[in-house]
Amino acid sequence: MYPLGASTFVPGVENAFVFILGIAFFFLIGITAVIIYFLFKYNKKRHPKPAHIEGNNTLEVIWTVIPLLLVMGMFYYGYVAWIPMKRIPDEGIHITANARMWSFSFTYEDGRVTDKLYVPKDTAIILNLNARDVLHSLYIPAFRVKEDMVPGLTDNRMWFQANNTGTFTIFCAEYCGLQHALMYTDLVVMEPEEFWEWYADTTALAPVIPEDANLALLGRQVVESKGCIACHSLDGTVVIGPSFLGKFGDPVRVITAGEEREILYDEEYVRRSIYDPDYDITVGFRPGQMLSYEGEVSEEEVSLIIEFLRSLNE
Amino acid sequence: MTDNTRQKQPSFLEYQGRYKGILGWILSTDHKRIGLLYLYTMLFFFSVAAILGILMKTQLLAPGETIMGPQTYNSFFTLHGIIMIFIIVVPGLPAVFGNFFLPIMIGAKDVAFPRLNLLSWWVYIIGILIVLTSQFTGGGPPDTGWTFYAPYSFQTPTNVLPAVFGAFVMGFSSILTGINFVVTIHRLRAPGMSWLKMPLFPWTLYGTAWIQILATPVIGITLLLIVAERMLGIGFFDPALGGDPILYQHLFWIYSHPAVYIMILPAMGVISEIIPVFSKKSIFGYRAIVLSTMAIAFVGYFVWGHHMFTSGMSGRALFTFSFLTFLVAIPSAIKVFNWVATMHKGSLHLHTPFFWAVSFLFVFMVGGLTGLVLGALATNVHLHDTHFVVAHFHFIVFGGTGFAFMGAIHYWFPKMFGRMYDAKWANLGWGIFFIGFLSLYLPMFYLGMMGMPRRYYDYLPEFHGPNILSSLGAWVMISGILIIFANLIRSARSGPRTSEKNPWGGKTLEWQVDTPPTLENYDEIPRVDETPYDYRDYTGIDNPNN
DSSP states (O other), X not given: OOOOOOBTTHHHHHHHHHHHHHHHHHHHHHHHHXXXXXXXXXXXXXXXSOXXXXXXXXXXXXXXXXXXXXXXXXXXXXXXXXXXXXXXXXXXXXXXXXXXXXXXXXXXXXXXXXXXXXXXXXXXXXXXXXXXXXXXXXXXXXXXXXXXXXTTOOSOEEEEEBOSOEEEEEEEOSOOSTTGGGOEEEEEEEOXXXXXXXXXXXXXXXXXXXXXXXXXXXXXXXXXXXXXXGTXXXXXXXXXXXXXXXXXXSEEEXXXXXXEEEEEOSHHHHHHHHHSTTSEEEXXXXXXXXXXXXXXXXXXXXXXXXXXHHHHTO | OOOOSSOOOOBTTTOOOSSXXXXXXXXXXXXXXXXXXXXXXXXXXXXXXXXXXXXXXXXXXSSSOSSOOHHHHHHHHHHHHHIIIIIIITTHHIIIIIXXXXXXXXXXXXXSOHHHHHHHHHHHHHHHHHHHHHHHSTTSSOOSTTTTOTTHHHHOOSOHHHHHHHHHHHHHHHHHHHHHHHHHHHHOOOTTOOGGGSOHHHHHHHHHHHHHHHHHHHHHHHHHHHHHHHHHOOOSSOGGGTOOHHHHHHHHHHHXXXXXXXXXXXXXXXXXXXXXXXXXXXXXXXXXHHHHHHHHHHHGGGOGGGGOTTXXXXXXXXXXXXXXXXXXXXXXXXXXXXXXXXXXXXXBOOOHHHHHHHHHXXXXXXXXXXXXXXHSHHHHHHHTTBHHHHHHHIIIIIIIIIHHHHHHHHHHHHHHHSBOOOHHHHHHHHHHHHHHHHHHHHHHHHHHHHTOBSSOSSOOGGGHHHHHHHHHHHHHHHHHHHHHHHHHHHHHHHSOBOOOSOTXXXXXXXXXXXXXXXXXXXXXXXXXXXXTTOOTTOOSOOOTTO
């Protein structure tokens, strides 16, 4: 009925589901059947003279006590399956999960930043949850885990341990504005050896770009993975910020410190717009919509983005 | 049976007071006219919000952008929520049927404070107008959802303030109605009508009124804090200003969870009226139903935290809130058992109001039982903020309150308008509505189990199948609504007239007064010595006019 379980929490959560839904279906079907039976049996045609019954205290006690016991059982199952989620181990891989409108990124202990979450199987993963702007919520359906990411809340953590390799979806579950529906990414679970190989490969930190690489294409990958396109369209439509299409090298009218001026859409302007977005605001747009990407987009990546923007003019 | 020796009062529909025409309505202090004013206002806004709903479901027919973009979708679900919650279901049954029938059912000529009652309606209208200005001014329609969660509600450039302020103003209407009803029930019951001889609908109105009085100020204060924060930059909730967004959620749900009981208690009251009348049998366990009503009203204050199981609260708080949430399930279960037991050995008359009441039992059970899944901690973590929650609360709020509202209007319609509706069209509308309702909302449970979060204008292809069924269900349901509304509106204007006092053979006082009721309901205040649901004199032969 729901996504294949892939974390150590799944069996407990499954038990709670089966227990609660089992009782729920039993009562739903049972009571509905009784109602339908009454509708036929006591229809006025078959049963013109009603009985006079005002109540029955024994029955009231029975149908108070039995449901009470059952819901206490439900509470118990829900509670015991939830305890392990809150018992966060010390040993494990610590990763900081960052959320901003409308993308996730993950910072590893060695400083690398990825847009997908890569983890090894059978290892405790402890996520420090960090939201840059508004509430988000990190939700992995296949793992049955979810925790809100609250701006300003430190020491907000969640953990899990994958017991299956594969690729799973991470959703943002807390409404966070315009492109909330597009705020999702992949969780890649690897065999431990494979993961540590990936982790030891420091070229991922500062990728060596081959001479003949298509820089514009790499730039496009950066723009897509950082979530820029949620606000800056590639086809000229205005979403939240100005479109990327066909502007590079042209003059652009901006408001800087309250003064309107005309500057050139050049490399310096692009770099400043990424690291200090409110410094120059394009006329017709609002300040405060974008937070700095300092520390999230590297200088090399900015250069790639510039190559990509340049290519859009061609 | 209507030939009185004394001068007969005019019916409330014909009565000509100081004002003519529409002024005779919008300045009337007659509780019955005020009830109808609320009814017409709600029917209008319900249609608006239902259209928003159908457009959203059409957008979700396929992944990607089908008929609207994200900004439109987000403002649609916000306005849909604001209208449905603040304008329709919170005032809902008490404002319409409570106003109309509470005084009659307890043997009074009006509510305790008729002018305050009219003021409540005006405050409500002013609140609505303020909410509506948010749609057409400033930075555009708000896109925060009806919950206005911080800090997004402080960062969005859209026009959040008027919507928040309008909801604040409507809160006063709710508080004033609550005070009015509490005083009316305490002071104006007919001689002989002790508390335990009062019908169950007034009982649920009584529980509801206390929640309105005690819980609504909390949301008022919270909404004011938002206004202060947005206008004056005082940091209560926005972490950028040193505030705490989780504090906002606490304050919001301290009101908004009891508000769910404001919505559902009067619905339970309506069902407790309809089932005995059409079973020709005394309600089973009157005292148990009264006790469970008051238990829900009380325990309902202490379970707000179950809206925040994944928000980062401490584990001990979660444990406590989960436990209390399961306790509040018990009184609802008791009511269902008592309603079903009322049908046992009755003589069931299958008329339109009874169809609504029986289908209410089914959708209310689905809503309640899925609530158990959400009340348990481990399962909640998976389902929180998914479509499962959307399905659950539509089953309770639309399935519960909505079905009871439809049942109520088909039950009391002849008394209110002195005309009868076409039963065939009414039953057809019910059938189509019921099928549409189930196919609209049942697939959402499945989507939530699969992990589709809520408030998504677009979704991954794996969620497509159930969404198609759900969107089609929405179109079926809206067809049912059209049939029901067309039938009711046509019948209210030109249906066959009836002055039959008691078409269903009910025992409560509203069925002993004229149809439609006279200006002051009673020439003489009746004396009540009987319990309200005694059918021992029922011979098995129905009124031939029925």
